[in-house]
Amino acid sequence: MSRFGPFWEILKVVAIVFVSAIIIRGFVAQPFIVEGSSMEPDFHNGEYLLIEKLGYHLHNPVRGDVIVFKYPNNPEVNYIKRIVGLPGETVRIFENQVYVNGTKLFESYLSPDEKTIVSQSPETPYEVALSNEQYFVMGDNRQHSSDSREWGPLGRDFIIGKSALVLYPRQNFSAVASPTY
Numbered sequence: 001m002s003r004f005g006p007f008w009e010i011l012k013v014v015a016i017v018f019v020s021a022i023i024i025r026g027f028v029a030q031p032f033i034v035e036g037s038s039m040e041p042d043f044h045n046g047e048y049l050l051i052e053k054l055g056y057h058l059h060n061p062v063r064g065d066v067i068v069f070k071y072p073n074n075p076e077v078n079y080i081k082r083i084v085g086l087p088g089e090t091v092r093i094f095e096n097q098v099y100v101n102g103t104k105l106f107e108s109y110l111s112p113d114e115k116t117i118v119s120q121s122p123e124t125p126y127e128v129a130l131s132n133e134q135y136f137v138m139g140d141n142r143q144h145s146s147d148s149r150e151w152g153p154l155g156r157d158f159i160i161g162k163s164a165l166v167l168y169p170r171q172n173f174s175a176v177a178s179p180t181y
Contacts, residue, residue: 031050060156067080067082067162084100084105
């Protein structure tokens, strides 16, 4: 046995761990830290989340999922928002309410006094028809969120994954559930 035997064994273990970590982060899950107040009251500045990526390789995102994605105007920056509109749907915001395909969207995750404002005049409707690869996303804290109302629909290829767990702070540890509509 050579005198480098233990060194090579340690090097192999480190290489396997390193490659495994890259594969897991690239295809299965990755950490994310919430920055800002756009997702309050459910997610707070500084919370540490685990983003699940594998599921979106097997199925498409659904309404209500809280996703992390590359900001379309600067793909180096990641955002967190909730999916409100799905591919092929028409999203309309009128009189501070969200409608999908003409039906008012019940958003149980919003604070009761939360209003969805698009412009200074709530009587001015906003409407967008989504293509087969587009999603409409918004923050839960609507008055403090840069989202699809500002920069348009989100392309499917920008989505990184779905928020799965709140890991930190410990008292907030929980699984992230999507609402039912």
